[in-house]
Amino acid sequence: xxxxxxxxxxxxxxxxxxxxxxxxxxxxxxxxxxxxxxxxxxxxxxxxxxxxxxxxxxxxxxxxxxxxxxxxxxxxxxxxxxxxxxxxxxxxxxxxxxxxxxxxxxxxxxxxxxxxxxxxxxxxxxxxxxxxx
Amino acid sequence: xxxxxxxxxxxxxxxxxxxxxxxxxxxxxxxxxxxxxxxxxxxxxxxxxxxxxxxxxxxxxxxxxxxxxxxxxxxxxxxxxxxxxxxxxxxxxxxxxxxxxxxxxxxxxxxxxxxxxxxxxxxxxxxxxxxxx
Amino acid sequence: xxxxxxxxxxxxxxxxxxxxxxxxxxxxxxxxxxxxxxxxxxxxxxxxxxxxxxxxxxxxxxxxxxxxxxxxxxxxxxxxxxxxxxxxxxxxxxxxxxxxxxxxxxxxxxxxxxxxxxxxxxxxxxxxxxxxx
Amino acid sequence: xxxxxxxxxxxxxxxxxxxxxxxxxxxxxxxxxxxxxxxxxxxxxxxxxxxxxxxxxxxxxxxxxxxxxxxxxxxxxxxxxxxxxxxxxxxxxxxxxxxxxxxxxxxxxxxxxxxxxxxxxxxxxxxxxxxxx
Numbered sequence: 134x135x136x137x138x139x140x141x142x143x144x145x146x147x148x149x150x151x152x153x154x155x156x157x158x159x160x161x162x163x164x165x166x167x168x169x170x171x172x173x174x175x176x177x178x179x180x181x182x183x184x185x186x187x188x189x190x191x192x193x194x195x196x197x198x199x200x201x202x203x204x205x206x207x208x209x210x211x212x213x214x215x216x217x218x219x220x221x222x223x224x225x226x227x228x229x230x231x232x233x234x235x236x237x238x239x240x241x242x243x244x245x246x247x248x249x250x251x252x253x254x255x256x257x258x259x260x261x262x263x264x265x266x
Numbered sequence: 267x268x269x270x271x272x273x274x275x276x277x278x279x280x281x282x283x284x285x286x287x288x289x290x291x292x293x294x295x296x297x298x299x300x301x302x303x304x305x306x307x308x309x310x311x312x313x314x315x316x317x318x319x320x321x322x323x324x325x326x327x328x329x330x331x332x333x334x335x336x337x338x339x340x341x342x343x344x345x346x347x348x349x350x351x352x353x354x355x356x357x358x359x360x361x362x363x364x365x366x367x368x369x370x371x372x373x374x375x376x377x378x379x380x381x382x383x384x385x386x387x388x389x390x391x392x393x394x395x396x397x398x399x
Numbered sequence: 400x401x402x403x404x405x406x407x408x409x410x411x412x413x414x415x416x417x418x419x420x421x422x423x424x425x426x427x428x429x430x431x432x433x434x435x436x437x438x439x440x441x442x443x444x445x446x447x448x449x450x451x452x453x454x455x456x457x458x459x460x461x462x463x464x465x466x467x468x469x470x471x472x473x474x475x476x477x478x479x480x481x482x483x484x485x486x487x488x489x490x491x492x493x494x495x496x497x498x499x500x501x502x503x504x505x506x507x508x509x510x511x512x513x514x515x516x517x518x519x520x521x522x523x524x525x526x527x528x529x530x531x532x
Numbered sequence: 533x534x535x536x537x538x539x540x541x542x543x544x545x546x547x548x549x550x551x552x553x554x555x556x557x558x559x560x561x562x563x564x565x566x567x568x569x570x571x572x573x574x575x576x577x578x579x580x581x582x583x584x585x586x587x588x589x590x591x592x593x594x595x596x597x598x599x600x601x602x603x604x605x606x607x608x609x610x611x612x613x614x615x616x617x618x619x620x621x622x623x624x625x626x627x628x629x630x631x632x633x634x635x636x637x638x639x640x641x642x643x644x645x646x647x648x649x650x651x652x653x654x655x656x657x658x659x660x661x662x663x664x665x
Contacts, residue, residue, distance in 0.1 A: 142562040144421040146414035148311045148464060149374070150577060154318045155295050155410040159288045163541040176598050178281045178549060185287045189322040198414060199575050241282070275429040277554040279547035281597060283444060288543040296408040309465050311416060331547060332442050414577045415640070420584045421561050424554045444547045451553045455588040507548070 135167040135206040135260065141198045152196040157230045158188060161220045164204040165234065168218060171256050182247075184239035186215065190232035196224050207262035214238050214246045216257055267393065268300040268339040274331045285329040290363045291321055294353045297337040298367065301351060304389050315380075317372035319348065323365035329357050340395035347371050347379045349390055400526065401433040401472040407464045418462040423496045424454060427486045430470040431500065434484060437522050448513075450505040452481065456498035462490050473528035480504050480512045482523055533659065534566040534605040540597045551595040556629045557587055560619045563603040564633065567617060570655050581646075583638040585614065589631035595623050606661035613637050613645045615656055 139160050147153035173182050196202060202224045209219040215237040222230040238247045249257070272293055280286035306315050329335060335357045342352040348370040355363040371380045382390070405426055413419035439448050462468060468490045475485040481503040488496040504513045515523075538559050546552035572581050595601060601623045608618040614636040621629040637646045648656070 140562075140565070142558065143565065143568070144413055144419045144558055144561055147410055148412035148414070148416045149314060150311075150414045153410045154321065155288075155291045158291045158321075159541065159543055162288050162543055163539075166539070166542065169542070178283075181282060185325055187322070187324050188287065188291075189320070191320050192318055273429075273432075275425065276432065276435070277425055277428055277546055277552045280543055281545035281547070281549045283547045286543045292408065292410055295410055296406075299406070299409065302409070415580060416577075420587065421554075421558045424557045424587075428552075428554050444549075447548060451591055453588070453590050454553065454557075455586070457586050458584055 134262075135164065137164040137167070137204045137206075139163070139202045139204060141196065141200075141202060143198060146198050150197075152198065154190075154192065157190050157192070157196075157222065157232070160202065160204055160222060161188075161190070161206075161232055161234065164206050164220060165218060167206070168236075171260075172253050181241065182238055183236050184241070185234060186237045187235040188232065189234075190230055192230050194227060194229045196222065196229040200224055202229070206260075208257045208260045209233065209262050211249070211254060211257050211261075214248055216249065219262055267395075268297065270297040270300070270337045270339075272296070272335045272337060274329065274333075274335060276331060279331045283330075285331065287323075287325065290323050290325070290329075290355065290365070293335070293337055293355065294321075294323070294339075294365055294367065297339050297353060298351060300339070301369075304393075305386050314374065315371055316369050317374070318367060319370045320368040321365065322367075323363055325363050327360060327362045329355065329362040333357055335362070339393075341390045341393045342366065342395050344382065344387060344390050344394075347381055349382065352395055400528075401430065403430040403433070403470045403472075405429070405468045405470060407462065407466075407468060409464060412464045416463075418464065420456075420458065423456050423458070423462075423488060423498070426468065426470055426488065427454075427456070427472075427498055427500065430472050430486060431484060433472070434502075437526075438519050447507065448504055449502050450507070451500060452503045453501040454498065455500075456496055458496050460493060460495045462488065462495040466490055468495070472526075474523045474526045475499065475528050477515070477520060477523050477527075480514055482515065485528055533661075534563065536563040536566070536603045536605075538562070538601045538603060540595065540599075540601060542597060545597050549596075551597065553589075553591065556589050556591070556595075556621060556631070559601065559603055559621060560587075560589070560605075560631055560633065563605050563619060564617060566605070567635075570659075571652050580640065581637055582635050583640070584633060585636045586634040587631065588633075589629055591629050593626060593628045595621065595628040599623055601628070605659075607656045607659045608632065608661050610648070610653060610656050610660075613647055615648065618661055 145156040206220045209217040218234045238249045278289040339353045342350040351367045371382045411422040472486045475483040484500045544555040605619045608616040617633045637648045
């Protein structure tokens with residue numbers, strides 16, 4: 134499990150007085166940084182090996198400015214060329230949003246999908262969500 | 267069908283050289299403005315009747331800076347208290363992203379879901395996706 | 400003079416009910432696209448010739464969601480290695496924000512400032528603000 | 533002096549491979565949260581007493597993804613109805629950006645500027661930049 138503490142920013146609120154719906158995808162991408170380091174330790178852009186195929190976010194309650202948000206992330210499942218990352222946002226001890234991201238191992242130069250290397254697969258497996266085992 | 271033309275902004279690119287994944291939810295929300303006017307013509311915040319329950323985005327290809335993007339939106343289905351909005355982003359005549367948003371009729375003051383009013387249901391029905399009829 | 404029409408986005412509002420202060424720099428950067436094309440017609444990133452040295456924004460009134468904003472831009476002055484771009488945002492016929500950006504001709508590969516090429520200088524001069532002549 | 537540690541987000545990079553110029557105003561606004569609490573401890577939106585009159589940012593060097601940024605803030609000067617906040621962003625021990633924000637004591641209900649209350653003035657004075665004394 135990866136955990137990231139986020140302090141909501143004032144510009145992330147919207148006129149409804151809560152954190153805008155477009156902010157959660159930003160927080161979840163930011164919380165995937167741990168994953169980037171695990172998949173591609175060099176963090177260089179020119180040989181970045183991942184592309185996002187799908188993002189899904191479920192809103193369970195409103196998130197507000199003025200209190201920290203904890204984003205928790207797990208690997209949900211690992212396929213041949215892609216894997217699924219599952220994330221939750223909690224504020225005041227309540228789940229306010231959850232989501233899944235499908236990430237594909239990808240060669241940007243040739244535009245083709247590739248098999249996830251074994252050493253990455255092993256590192257990903259260390260972060261599998263318990264219930265998914 | 268609602269159609270919105272978007273000129274990608276430079277700050278919407280990321281270090282991969284393409285439009286970042288967190289930008290599509292922003293464009294899709296922006297393209298839901300037509301929907302806001304249809305559901306709540308006054309556009310006043312204090313009695314805003316909609317809350318987003320789910321956002322899902324599928325990435326079919328990369329979107330780039332320097333060419334316009336057309337976002338097309340339809341009502342996919344209408345339930346008792348919620349409806350589904352389907353959206354597509356096209357650039358250079360190719361589908362680069364598609365997505366669905368589940369919107370719930372909601373009373374922010376009491377925090378309860380409500381039945382979609384009949385006149386709104388009728389207006390939504392005029393924008394049903396042909397294949398969904 | 401360059402003019403760009405912008406439809407404020409809901410995610411650009413903040414909890415004060417108006418367009419957030421961090422949105423104006425985004426709109427002004429977006430309105431500098433015309434300038435990018437004029438300075439660097441190829442629009443390729445790897446030999447991008449400009450770097451921003453300074454951004455200044457004055458807020459003259461609140462900007463709101465629900466009505467278009469017109470961003471007007473002029474070249475204010477042209478120096479040896481840099482020039483100043485002046486921009487205004489108008490909504491409902493009123494000036495709501497104005498700002499200046501100092502842009503420097505720059506070689507990212509060597510990290511050095513360069514003289515603005517004569518042909519660019521001539522193109523910039525065509526967009527000088529009348530009062531600045 | 534207020535200090536805020538920021539971990540750059542991937543969506544804050546742009547196609548130039550560095551942190552985009554529109555991100556610094558966001559970080560600086562976020563670092564003004566300490567100020568919000570000092571000026572308006574309740575943090576309620578309906579009686580928010582501050583409006584931003586001017587934002588100025590100087591870029592001294594590029595900021596990059598992958599290393600923390602320290603944002604340091606001071607009160608630079610205090611006038612009758614407004615005060616100036618000065619901020620710096622440092623990465624790898626180098627100053628990459630600095631900026632000033634002019635904030636005005638403001639009644640949103642009547643749209644008028646007001647004198648800064650004495651107790652707020654006293655609290656602001658505790659954070660005056662040493663060189664500004």
